[in-house]
Structures are given as structure tokens and as C-alpha cells.
Amino acid sequence: MTMFSSRNWREYPHRYRLEASKFKKSGKTYFPKRMVDPETGDTEQETVNLPDTGKIVTYTVIRIAPGQWGDQSPYGLAIAELTDGTRLMAQVTDCDVEKIKIGMEVRIEFRRVQSEGHHGVLSYGYKFVPKWY
Amino acid sequence: MAGIVGYGAHLPRHRIKVEEIAKVWGADAPSYKKGLMLREKSVPPPDMDTITLSVEAARNALKRSGGIDPKDIGAIYIGSESHPYAVKPSGTTVAEALGATPDIHCADFEFACKAGSEAMYVALSHVKAGEMPYALAIAADTSQGAPSDALEFSAAAGAAAFIMGTKNLIAEILYTHSYMTDMPDFWRREHEFYPQHAGxxxxxxxxxxxxxxxxxxxxxxxxxxxxxxxxxxFHQPNGKFPQRVAFEQGFTQEQIDPGWLAPILGNTYSGASPIGLSSTLDVAKPGDMILMCSYGSGAGSDAFIWKVTDRINEVRDLAVHTRKLLEENQIYIDYGTYAKYRRKIRKNA
Structure with missing residues (x-):
């Protein structure tokens, strides 16, 4: 119980606000944040918030979902490239799996991503939804 | 001068029609549709709750605020009867998601369907008093109606958020009035899953x-x-009540139309009149006067008189319009899916 609660808390900056590290020397953005640019060893960075729209680059469909996600199956799990070029993976929600396509435009929405049973903490974060407006 | 600096709403895309609920329980759909003026209602999917609806509505309010820094928001109040936790505030999660922590005051309000307008009232009071530059009031619910109960035809989900301030107003608050008595018309006791009402x-x-x-x-x-x-x-527990109370007091259908959402949205409880205000602001013109009146069982009403400013024309299209969320791209579900989404089916854990 307590382990999940603290891990969940440490992930707020990227899960809640899409915070990423943009390194000074390379100009590259890493998500989630990291201390050191793995290519240059640079530690000078600024925190940026990723944009909230992008396009699906690739995806898979989960039909046999683990435990708590069973009620949501089948669902898509996609890697999307956001408008700034950053790529990230998230669940695709509010979308029939037959309609998920490579190149589909998505928007990031704040959703409940998991819960620790009926008694534990609720964990929130980002998911992709079809961008229809 | 105090009032609304930014506003926004959020709704689930999922809907269930009155006929779909009625056929399960042997109820007469035409009489519900005619008697309560309800055609369909919104349904939150399993990964949506009062906190997630609040965050999305608040982000839309920020888009219409003229770029205020979330750190300048001094308070976040969320009014709801469906806070996800019994003990742990919804407001802190929303504040964290908006980047408004840690110098902020958060409180979750409860008052049946009136909790959202309460949050608006208190947020306005803070900025009027000069305590803080901005205060955020959110009205959000994912309400529950017991299976086969009349409430099941109306209990819906949605949220609206209003950033209150004293500069760059979209709508100025001219008057408020609250009216309450002890009225046992609707309640939910601790640990009970569904509310009860007095018919x-x-x-x-x-x-x-x-x-x-x-x-x-x-x-x-x-x-x-x-x-x-x-x-x-007016608060809209169904389509009929707000229309009747409007007509009996001398208001017309044209006056209530933009904010009269219940026939196709259902009763969003704390969200009801605030979401109606958001869709009304979406079409309002500078100088328009707007009356808003909530109702929460137990019981009370908060009334507000707003005067729309010139800035409405600059901000209305900076975020999605409420009617668009309501009337486009709906996902219609059957009763079985609805029962699963609303956790009405008993399973092994």
C-alpha cells in the first residue's frame, strides 16, 4: 500500500503536468524528466510542459488486460508523437479499438490511470483520446 | 469590481437514452420523456471521475483567462457530491495538475446539487475582499441514481470551472442572494451507495x-x-422543473434556452446550473444580464446576477464550447455497459 502511494506521488510532475527536461547543449527534450542528458552528459536543463496534442505513431490492442484494467478491455496502447516531436506511450481511451489508426490525431486528457484495489490510492495521469475538436 | 475571468466546462462523451434504461425496468419511456423532459444523459467512463472532470474544466477556464499564471490562484474550491475519496481532498489533486501548488487554499464543498454554486460564492468573496488575485471554483459531479429509481433516468456527469478575479472580467457579479431552510427532500447516509429522496x-x-x-x-x-x-x-434535476420555475416567474423559453441542458445532458447535480452558465456565456453578448439560480437538496438556492463584459468576444472561442461537447460525437452505450461503467454489477474483487 505505502510503496504504491509514494511511487505514485513521485510521478506527479510528468503524469499530471507533462513535465519534461530540455537540455541546454543538445536542445533535446526527455520525458519523463532526467538529471543528465544521456548523449552529452549535460546537466543544465529547463523544465518544459509538453504540448497536449499529437499523432499516433504505432499502437497495439490489449484484449486480455491485467487485473484492474479488465473492465476496460479491449483498449489501445499507443505511442504518439506530440506536436513538439516528443514521443510518449499511453492508453487510448474513449475510442473503439477498431477505429485506432496510425496517424490518428489524439489529444491528451487527464484520467484515472489506476487504482490500488477498492481501498488504496487512486492514481491519475494522461491518456490519449481521439482529437475531434 | 469582481467576477469571472475565465470559464470552461467538460463532459463525458458517453450517453445512455431513456428508452435503454426504461426497457430494463419495465418503465414507460414516453412518460419519462414527456413528464420529466429527459431524452438521454451523460455517463462517465470508468477512468473519469469528479477529479478528472474538474481538471479538464479548469484547463478550459485557464485557456479563457488571458494567460494567468496558475501560481496566482489563491484558492481552489470543488463542489461535488461525488468526490472520489471519502477522506482526501479532490482540490489538492486538481491544484497539483494545474501547477497551482503549494501556496494555495483548497477545500471540497458538499451540499447535494448546490455544492458548485457554493464554491463560486466563496471564491467570489475572496477576490471581492482582496484576499487573493484569483480564486478557482469548480462544480463537478458523477452522480449516482439507484437502479430502477426515477433518479437513474437523470443522474449524469459533467463539470464547469470559473476563475474569479477583479481584473479583465468576462462577467461582472452584480448581486448574490442565498436562500436556505432545513428540508429533508434528498439525502445519502454515510456508507450508503445510492441517495434516497422523498418522491x-x-x-x-x-x-x-x-x-x-x-x-x-x-x-x-x-x-x-x-x-x-x-x-x-435554473438548477435542472430534469428538463421540466427549470422550465416550470422559469415560466412561473415570468421568464421565457428564449431566456432559458442556451443553459437548459438537462433534456439531453441529464442532471449533473453540482454541475447543473454552472454548466448551464458556461453554455450561456458561450453565446452571450457584451452587456447581457444573466440570472443563475442553483438548488441543492437539504436545501438551498444560491442566486447570482452577472453582467457580461466586452471581453467575452475575445475569449469565447479560446476553449471548446459546452454545446459542442454536449451535441457532437456522443458515444451511445447500452444498459449493460452503463451498469459496468457505474459499478452497479457485483463482481469478485
């Missing part, structure tokens, strides 16, 4: 007495009459 007793002495009490008092305070308003929004 027909929820009408005349409850909803109508309080909405009329608050409306007549605020009109008297302001020295105004119904024809002085461009628009009016």
Missing part, C-alpha cells in the same frame, strides 16, 4: 420554494424584473 415532496416545498425564494429575493435586491435579463439558468 413528490422534492417538488413544491423543496425545489420550487427555494429557487423561487432566492430568485424573488435577488430581483428585489437588484430592483430588476425578468424582462431585464437576456438569459436565466
Amino acid at each position: 413528490r415532496f422534492t417538488g413544491e416545498e423543496a425545489y420550487f420554494a427555494h429557487t423561487k425564494g432566492a430568485t424573488s429575493a435577488i430581483l428585489k435586491k437588484a430592483g430588476m424584473k425578468p424582462s431585464d435579463f437576456q438569459y436565466a439558468i
